[in-house]
Structure formats: C-alpha cells, structure tokens
Amino acid sequence: MSQEGKGPLTMSHGAGGANMQKMIGDLIVPVLSNRRWRRPVIQVPLDALDDSAVVDGIVFTTDSHTVRPIFFPGGDIGSLSVAGTVNDLSVVGAEPLALSCGLVLEEGLAFEELERILRSMAATCKRAGVPVVTGDTKVVERGAVQKIVVNTSGIGRRSPLLDRNLKEARRHRKVGGNWLLDSNLRPGDAIILSGAVGDHGIAVLSQREGYGFGSVIKSDVAPLNMMVEAALKAGGVVSGKDPTRGGLANLLNEWAEKSKTGIVVEEGSVPVHDGVRTACEMLGIDPLSIGNEGKAVFGVVRERAEAVLRALRRTKEGREAALIGEATASVKGVVLHTTVGGRRILEQPAGDPIPRIC
C-alpha cells in the first residue's frame, strides 16, 4: 500500500511509535517483503518486525545511529551503536557473534572526536565480548551529515541456553515460537522490566538543550547480553525486547498487538529514578514513553517469574529489575493501574517525546 498523497515525511515517522509503525508496515515491509521466496530458509522474517531476523540459523539485525549530541552523560554514539545492536540480538535469544561498523563522516570532523568514538566502541565491544569484524567508511561534504552517522549491524547464533529456557517454559504452558518473539506472550505471563526507565532520553535531551540534569542523570547505555543470559539460565522466558524509541509504552503495545493479549501494568512497580521523575514532571513528559538503551523487558511464564527476577537482580545491569505487570485476557490493549488507584489506557505513543536519542 502506498503512502502517496499523504505529504512528506515528518520527524514522527522515525520516533518509534504508531506513525513509524504505520510507515514501516504500510510502505517499507510490503515493498521489501519476501515471504514467498523458497530460499533462503527464514525463521524470523522482515514481516515479524522483531528485534532481529533469523535466516538459515543466523540471527541478523541492523541499526543506524544519529543521536544528537554525539557525546552525552554516560555514553556517546560509539557505545550506543555497539550496545544497541548487541541488545537487539540478545533479546530474541541469540548469542551475539560479531558486529559491522559503517561510518558516514562529515568533512571537517576532528580526528580526536573520531578516535574518542572508536575507543568507546572498542570498550563496549570488550565489555560485551563481541568484536567488530568488518566496516565501511564514507566521508561527505560539510553540511551533508552532522559530524557522524554510525550503522552497526550484528550477527549471532542461537543461544545454547535458549532450548533449556523454552523447555522450562513449556513445563507450564504451550509455547509456539522458537525464539523470544514479540508474539509469544500469553495471558498469565509475568512482565519483568530489568531496571529504571527514562535515564537515556533525559540524559541526551538535557545535554542537547543545556538543561543541566546531566550531573545527576546519566544514560543507561549498556550491552545486555550477559544479563539476558542470566535470565535464560533461570528459565521460562518466552518474550524479550528492549524499550528503545517510544519506551515501555511502545514496547507493551507492540507486544499486546502481536501477541493478541491485553497487558496490565502497575505504575507504582515501574522503577523510575527520582531525577528522571522530576525532569519528566518539569518537561511534561511521560517516563514510560522515553527510549532507553540499557534495559530489557521479559515476558515470563508466571511460575518462573520469581526465579527470573532473582537471576536478573544478581547482574549489574539488572540489579533494579522489577515485576511490573502481567498479560491478561481481562483487558484490551495496555492498561495502567495508577499509583492513586485509578486505571488508564497506556496508549502507543505517536512517537518518542524526545527525538534523535539513538
């Protein structure tokens, strides 16, 4: 289906919410889809719009990074690009194997800045244990990009822990998918969030606009492959996803839609750091709609929820993990039980309230 006659692209088409989903679902996927090809054997196709694809047993994902500013409290475009791609591989149940690095550099960029970004990438690679093995470098005239665009694509193998993890889930209920897909959630499953939300978006926005929150709020950017491994070891995880653009609100709505189940979330259970809460109140932004770069959300069969939660809390990246809600057939979409005893629909945001955070 074409979007012709609907005017040109706007920023909201890239902000990770409903508008982006519509453009991707109505235009990009129909044109590029290849579901009917007999080869190669695609286990998780483009159409699934999940964090990674799976082709012939290889897990494969890509992310282009345009964050502004390129250096922000707690990270930079280098650490972000490595962590983002490692996380997209990890949350579907893969063991990340290697990354590519495609650089588009603006003429006039200082070598010192480029080197700082590369060293940050290298340090994050080392932390994750995942190397950059191939790359490409383009230089464009002044004004053609803003300093730098970094694409990182990644490949991975099925985690050796995934089969046992799913077997543990299947002791309690049927699980259709063979990976940790968005469509695997079923009523009764627990929703576990690995830590506080909003830090990344507020840290980037604060640096960009000079708000000064940066002294207390740092981006959460981190590779999560070790943390996901801990969750898989505990067993019973059926879905995994990282709440980037559009934040937790976008993630849960995607899950509800793809899994055809309602989700109830206890607002008071969602960890939000005090500084982020204050900043959000001042700025009139919902922390649940802000993108994160070091968090994951897991759908877990309820019998294993406590075990997964304990396992996550023993990791550095998951020490603030919390059980925030459950899938349920008793509501449609995503419903928030507010801290003051009310209920409200947690809508899919049209887009992330903070643009260009990744």
Added chain:
Amino acid sequence: MSQEGKGPLTMSHGAGGANMQKMIGDLIVPVLSNRRWRRPVIQVPLDALDDSAVVDGIVFTTDSHTVRPIFFPGGDIGSLSVAGTVNDLSVVGAEPLALSCGLVLEEGLAFEELERILRSMAATCKRAGVPVVTGDTKVVERGAVQKIVVNTSGIGRRSPLLDRNLKEARRHRKVGGNWLLDSNLRPGDAIILSGAVGDHGIAVLSQREGYGFGSVIKSDVAPLNMMVEAALKAGGVVSGKDPTRGGLANLLNEWAEKSKTGIVVEEGSVPVHDGVRTACEMLGIDPLSIGNEGKAVFGVVRERAEAVLRALRRTKEGREAALIGEATASVKGVVLHTTVGGRRILEQPAGDPIPRIC
C-alpha cells in the same frame, strides 16, 4: 597510532584511495582490532581489509551509501546499495544469503521518492535472489542528511563451488588462502576484468553536474553473484574484488601490496566504452581511477585464464570480460604498458577523482 594533530577529515579520506587506506589502517583498525580474542573464530578478520569478513563460517559485510544524486542514469541509491553488498559478499567466494536495510531519512522526503528507492531495492534483490530480512529506519531534521543514507549489510555462506574452484587452482600451484582474498595473488597469475570501466562514475558525475553524458553513459550497477558463480564453476580463481572507489588503479595496488607481487597491465586490453573515454579526456580524469558498481576483477592461475574468461563472457554481466594483465615478480607495484608502447607506474590514487559515487 593516532592521527591527532594532522588536521580534520577531508573528502579524500573517504574516496577509496591512499588517504582513506591510511586513515583506516592507522586509526580505525588499530582501535577496533580484536585479532587476539580467542572467540569467536574469525577466518577473515577486520585487519585483512578485504571485501567481507568471515566469522564462524558466516561471511559478513557492510556498506553505507551516500551517492549524490540519489537517482542517476542506470540506477539509484536503492539498486546501488543492494548490488554493492551482494558484490562484496560474492567476490570473496560467498553465496549471499540475506541483507539488512538501515535507512536514515531526512524530514520532508517525499514518500514517492522513498517508495521508488525501495522498489528499486526490491527489484535488485529479486534479480540477485537475495532478500532483505531486517531493517531500521531513522528520520532526522531537514539539513541533517541529504534526503537519504542507506546502509546495507549482508551475510552469506561459503559458496558450494569454492572448494572445487580452489582445488582446480591447486592443481597448478599452491594456494594459501581458503577464500578469494586480496593476498592470494602470485607471480604468473592472470588478471581478468569482467567488463568496461568508468561507466558508473561518469554517469553519476554527469547527472550531478548536468554534463549531459547521461544519454549515452549509464551506470553499470548490477549484482554480480551469478557472474562470480560462473567464474567459480570454470575453476582456478584465487582472488576476487570489485573495483569501486578508486577504480581499477586502487584495486590493483591493493592486490600488489597485500599479495607482495608486482602486476603488469596492458592498457589497450582494459575495456573502456567510447563515451566514457571521451568524457574522461574532456574532464582530464583517468578511467582506471573511477569507481564501478557492476564489475569484478579476478586473479586466476594462468592455466585456467582462458576457461574463466570464456565462462564470464557467457554471462550477461561479464560479456565484455577481458584478460588485462598478469602478476609478475619482474616489476614492483603496478605497471601499465601503454597503448603507445611506453610504460608507466599506475599509482594508487590519493582518492577517487569523482566523489560520492556510492
């Protein structure tokens, strides 16, 4: 080694020649290198600076595309991005399996233009038989990029024809590498070029500057996986590479350096279409330094040169293939035997004379 104190980046650092090679070799690779990691098992590492890496049996490559203008005679940024990545996989001896598509779109881009690019990608995917399976889409403000940047990364498997091809080569001489690497060339090997050079660069430049050559000169952009397959079937190919930025001159200098052998090329044997030759004379550009997007160069053990040449000429993309020279210990670097009976060193260009062609 740092490049600090050497001033900021210039366009030539991205133009595929000596300056780019220096930046990548002195800064990017040393910082990102991981040669000493024990896992994963890397068969062709970042440091090889070849067209693709090989990790745990998976062939992996990436390319970010910033060509200007985005539509040009014979192709566009969509067909270019698919063909470029398919070719980088193919020329090392891989069967391309799947691609990723990372889009960075400028606010205000018309949906019609985006759709035209996507349809061009899809058509090139179909021609190559290689699907896009995963993607990412970012939208940035007006002025932050020029309409669109497309990254395509690709994965592939070892071609089932590669072992027999290398076995055929080994009937005639020892071959060290297990892939079609830049470092595999040895004195005596034939150098075969799959067709005429210069079309792509001149077509793009002509469109960009309004020179009007576009009526007769079209880009050669094409996926070459079928053509490479034909060469492998003939047997005896030891090296493969596509002459993109910096053209044939850059490619041959890279081979000579990595393979530690001289190369002699007969200028009169290098196919150049009349229109390109005329345009190059008018513009004062050497067609051998211009980037191509539908050509490959093969190093072939001399006993198999005729067979490979015949096989290439039977394919659509290789119908103008020519034996253009040979590796030899009798010269240093790359020496051109000119059409007027002279000899000149074919230097590695500092950069492609035509910027932003891919």
